[in-house]
Amino acid sequence: LLGALVVLLLVYFVSSTRFSSQGKGKEPPGPRPIPVLGNLLQLDLKRPYITLLKLSKKYGSVFTVYLGPQKVVVLAGYKTVKEALMNCADEFGERHPIPIAQEDNQGHGVIWSNGDSWRDMRRFTLTNLRDFGMGRKACEDKIIEECGYLVEVFKNFKGEPFNTTQSVNYSVSNIICSIIYGSRFEYNDPKFTSMVDNTNRRIKLLGSLSIQMYNLFPWIGMCVANRREIQKINTSFKVENTVIFRRLKETLDPHKCRGLVDAFLVRKQSLEDSGNTNSHFHDENLMMTVQNLFIAGTETTSTTLRWGLLLMAKYPKMQDQVQEEISRVIGSRQVQVEDRKKLPFTDAVIHETQRLANIVPLGLPHRTSQDITFQGFFIKKGTIVYPLLTSVLYDESEWEKPHSFHPAHFLDKDGKFVKRDAFMPFSAGRRMCLGEGLARMELFIFFTTLLQRFRFTPPPGVSEDELDLTPRVGFTLNPSPHKLCAVSLM
Ligand code: HEM
Numbered sequence: 495l496l497g498a499l500v501v502l503l504l505v506y507f508v509s510s511t512r513f514s515s516q517g518k519g520k521e522p523p524g525p526r527p528i529p530v531l532g533n534l535l536q537l538d539l540k541r542p543y544i545t546l547l548k549l550s551k552k553y554g555s556v557f558t559v560y561l562g563p564q565k566v567v568v569l570a571g572y573k574t575v576k577e578a579l580m581n582c583a584d585e586f587g588e589r590h591p592i593p594i595a596q597e598d599n600q601g602h603g604v605i606w607s608n609g610d611s612w613r614d615m616r617r618f619t620l621t622n623l624r625d626f627g628m629g630r631k632a633c634e635d636k637i638i639e640e641c642g643y644l645v646e647v648f649k650n651f652k653g654e655p656f657n658t659t660q661s662v663n664y665s666v667s668n669i670i671c672s673i674i675y676g677s678r679f680e681y682n683d684p685k686f687t688s689m690v691d692n693t694n695r696r697i698k699l700l701g702s703l704s705i706q707m708y709n710l711f712p713w714i715g716m717c718v719a720n721r722r723e724i725q726k727i728n729t730s731f732k733v734e735n736t737v738i739f740r741r742l743k744e745t746l747d748p749h750k751c752r753g754l755v756d757a758f759l760v761r762k763q764s765l766e767d768s769g770n771t772n773s774h775f776h777d778e779n780l781m782m783t784v785q786n787l788f789i790a791g792t793e794t795t796s797t798t799l800r801w802g803l804l805l806m807a808k809y810p811k812m813q814d815q816v817q818e819e820i821s822r823v824i825g826s827r828q829v830q831v832e833d834r835k836k837l838p839f840t841d842a843v844i845h846e847t848q849r850l851a852n853i854v855p856l857g858l859p860h861r862t863s864q865d866i867t868f869q870g871f872f873i874k875k876g877t878i879v880y881p882l883l884t885s886v887l888y889d890e891s892e893w894e895k896p897h898s899f900h901p902a903h904f905l906d907k908d909g910k911f912v913k914r915d916a917f918m919p920f921s922a923g924r925r926m927c928l929g930e931g932l933a934r935m936e937l938f939i940f941f942t943t944l945l946q947r948f949r950f951t952p953p954p955g956v957s958e959d960e961l962d963l964t965p966r967v968g969f970t971l972n973p974s975p976h977k978l979c980a981v982s983l984m
Contacts (some may be wrong), residue, residue: 496895501684504525504954505604506934514920514933518865518867518872518874519867519870519871520870520872520937521558521871521872521873522553522554522556522557522558522567522871522873523553523554523557523558523579524549524553524557524558524559524560525549525553525559527559530562530563530564531562532559532560532561532562532564532565532855533559533560533561534560534561534562534710536804537559537561537790538782539706539915540703540967541857541967542856542885543855543882543884546559546568546570546856546880546884546885547570547880547882547884547885547888548842549568549808550568550570550571550851550877552884555569555571555574555869555885556569556570556574556868556869557570561710562710562711563710563711564710564878565878566859566877566878566879566880567873567877567879567880568752568879568880568882569879569880569881569882570882570885571756571885571886571889571890571891572885572886572889572891572915572916572918573806574869575881575882575883575885575909575918575922576886576915576918576922577748577868577869578868578881579860579881579921579922579924579925579926580878580922582757582868582922583684583923583924583940584863584865584924584969585846585862585863585866585868585921586700586860586862586863586866586879586881586924587749587860587863587864587923587924587925588608588860588861588863589594589605589606589608589612589858589859589860589861589879589925590605590859590860591606591608591655591820591934592606592709592710592761592859593709593712593715593918594700594705594721594724597788598724598725598728599782599785600778602677602778602779602781602782603779603780603782603783603785603786603939604619604783604786604787604928605790606786607782608861609668610774610776611774611841614773614774614775615774615779615783616731616928618757618758618761618775618786619754619783619928620928621753622673622757623673623751623754623928623929623931624931626855630648632934633748633932634830634831634935634939636669636672636678637669637935637936637939637940638828638830638939638943640665640669640672640678640830641665641676641940641944642660642801642942643668643848643890643937644662644665644940644944645679645794645944645947647665647681648661648944648947648948648980649947649980649982650978651720651979652982653979653980653981653982654979655978655979656951656977656978656979656980657976657977658800658803658978659694659796660691660740660929661681661796662796662799662800663690663694663793663796664681664686664687664690665775665796665940666791666792666795666796666799666936666940666982667686667689667690667693667788667792667796668876669791669932669936670787670788670791670792671686672753673754673787673791673932674754674755674784675738675742675752675753676742676751676752676753676756676757677752677753679836685734685887688730688734689734689788690733692727692731693727693731693788693792693793694792694793695727695788696727696728696778696789697724697789697793697968697969697970698968698969699720699723699724700724700968700969701967701968701970702720702721702722702968703718704718704719704720704880705718705724710719728785729736730900731788732781732784732785735781735784735785736781736901738755739755739780739781742755742756742759742777745757746759746760748760752893754783754784755780755784755785757773758780759780759781761775762775762776762780775903787929789952790927790929791929791932793853793969793970794853794929794933794970795929795933795936797817797851797853797970797971797972797973798847798848798853798933798937799936799940799941800972800973801847801851801853801935801973802843802844802847802848803944803950803978804940804963804976804978805847805850805899805963806843806945806950807950807952807958807961807978808899808952808958808961808963809899809952809958810951810958812843812899812901813945813949813950815839816839816840816843816945817860817945817946817949818982819837819839820837820839820840820841820942820945821946821947823836824942824946826946826984827945829942829943829946831935831939832937833942833944834938835911836940837942838905838909838910838911839901839905839909840941840942840945841904841938842901842902842903842904842905842911843901843941844847844938844941845877845901845903845904845914845917846900846901846903846904846936847899847941848917848919848937849887849893849917849919850887850898850899851919851965851971852883852884852887852888852919852971853919853971853972854883854921854970855882855883855884855918855971855973856880856882856883856884857883857921858879858921859879859880859881859970860878860879860880860881860925861876861877862874862875862876862877863876864877881919881921883918883919886916887916887917887918887919889916892914892916893916901944905919920933920934931971944980946983946984947982947983947984948980948981948983949977949980949983950978950979950980950981951978951979952978952979953977953978953979954979961976962974962976973978
């Protein structure tokens with residue numbers, strides 16, 4: 495039986511790799527795959543984006559790799575990624591749902607869904623995120639308020655070394671809670687801390703080798719312990735949120751929505767009242783959208799912020815320049831979003847942090863919605879596509895010093911801030927990050943306020959040179975575990 499299975503797999507593999515595009519033009523080139531494993535043995539599985547970057551130098555900006563049995567087309571370099579995601583937005587705009595996500599969300603929510611359900615959930619979420627449902631100023635005030643709590647936590651360490659992960663996670667997560675539920679949590683509320691800590695754990699597990707293998711060979715699922723742990727975490731998130739949703743429903747005032755959940759419930763009710771029984775505003779979409787926002791909105795922004803603090807401790811002269819600018823322009827008053835244009839160096843440092851940190855190096859997997867000939871290559875409908883964001887953020891033809899921390903990338907010769915088109919940490923096109931506006935506002939207020947209040951240094955006995963910038967690999971690229979001192983300035 496095993497022999498027959500292997501033969502079947504070989505036949506399937508050979509036929510799918512060689513003849514899928516017969517007569518429709520040449521397929522993107524790539525390294526020769528071996529049966530079943532494809533090109534896996536050629537990839538650094540811990541840091542696949544680095545191997546893919548190297549392969550793009552050899553095979554060009556559109557190439558094919560086989561991740562096990564999965565054929566993937568990789569898009570590399572600013573010009574190619576932009577052309578695909580923006581000029582051919584429809585063709586490259588579907589999501590490929592990875593098995594570990596698919597088995598949980600069943601096509602609901604925003605991140606892993608497609609079609610009309612995705613469109614409705616994305617539109618609804620964007621409308622609610624754009625202004626928290628309560629105006630831009632109120633949104634800014636919430637971030638400022640939350641940042642104040644984080645400052646107090648940092649102060650309590652009294653300049654002693656500490657790991658910034660947990661407190662930054664709680665703070666950033668509370669912004670999402672305010673948007674979703676309409677209220678924040680205390681940092682010592684066990685329900686809140688378990689939701690945030692579990693989300694963090696889930697993201698770590700998603701980046702583990704065993705889960706990556708499960709996504710390529712789902713039939714090994716029964717043997718993957720990390721998969722069971724992720725399932726447990728998902729279930730506990732759902733149990734917790736079912737209770738919260740029930741409480742929100744009991745106290746709902748349709749004329750005064752407190753957050754996204756209220757707005758969803760009101761829309762659902764009004765559709766039901768008008769006899770629409772087929773809408774996408776149902777309980778599964780509510781749960782998955784909330785879970786998506788909780789995950790996507792916490793880890794990404796808090797990781798970026800922690801990279802920023804680490805880079806400031808690593809490069810004290812840059813920190814001097816940021817603090818000189820803040821002290822000259824803002825003094826000791828509260829930083830506001832509108833101060834951004836008056837703080838070009840600080841703004842450049844935040845942008846350069848995002849560029850160098852490159853926290854979503856592969857992007858999220860896309861899928862072609864139809865057959866397409868792109869840059870002369872035929873790509874079949876349903877092909878998995880990776881827009882390799884590392885190759886954009888480190889594109890040698892776009893950035894003067896792609897591998898260094900160089901805020902001048904975003905400054906002109908007079909020190910004015912300049913936008914750069916190849917700055918694409920949020921991706922681009924139809925599936926572009928829908929939290930970009932919120933994330934940018936959070937990063938600016940948190941980073942500027944923390945640098946106004948504290949001097950960040952390595953722990954005593956550790957030199958700046960010893961602070962390690964090698965990322966810890968996971969679903970996103972995190973700083974390796976480290977401690978910093980936050981010495982109070984005010
Ligand atoms: C998607 C990056 C913050 C919600 C994405 C994608 C990237 C990304 C690269 C994939 C885009 C694609 O498929 O082409 C980031 C970074 C962030 C950040 C670097 C912070 C520094 C946020 C926040 C939220 C959020 C704060 C929520 C409030 C989402 C959602 C998607 C997404 C829902 C899926 C969009 C879709 O498939 O239509 N993000 N993100 N992200 N992000 Fe973010």
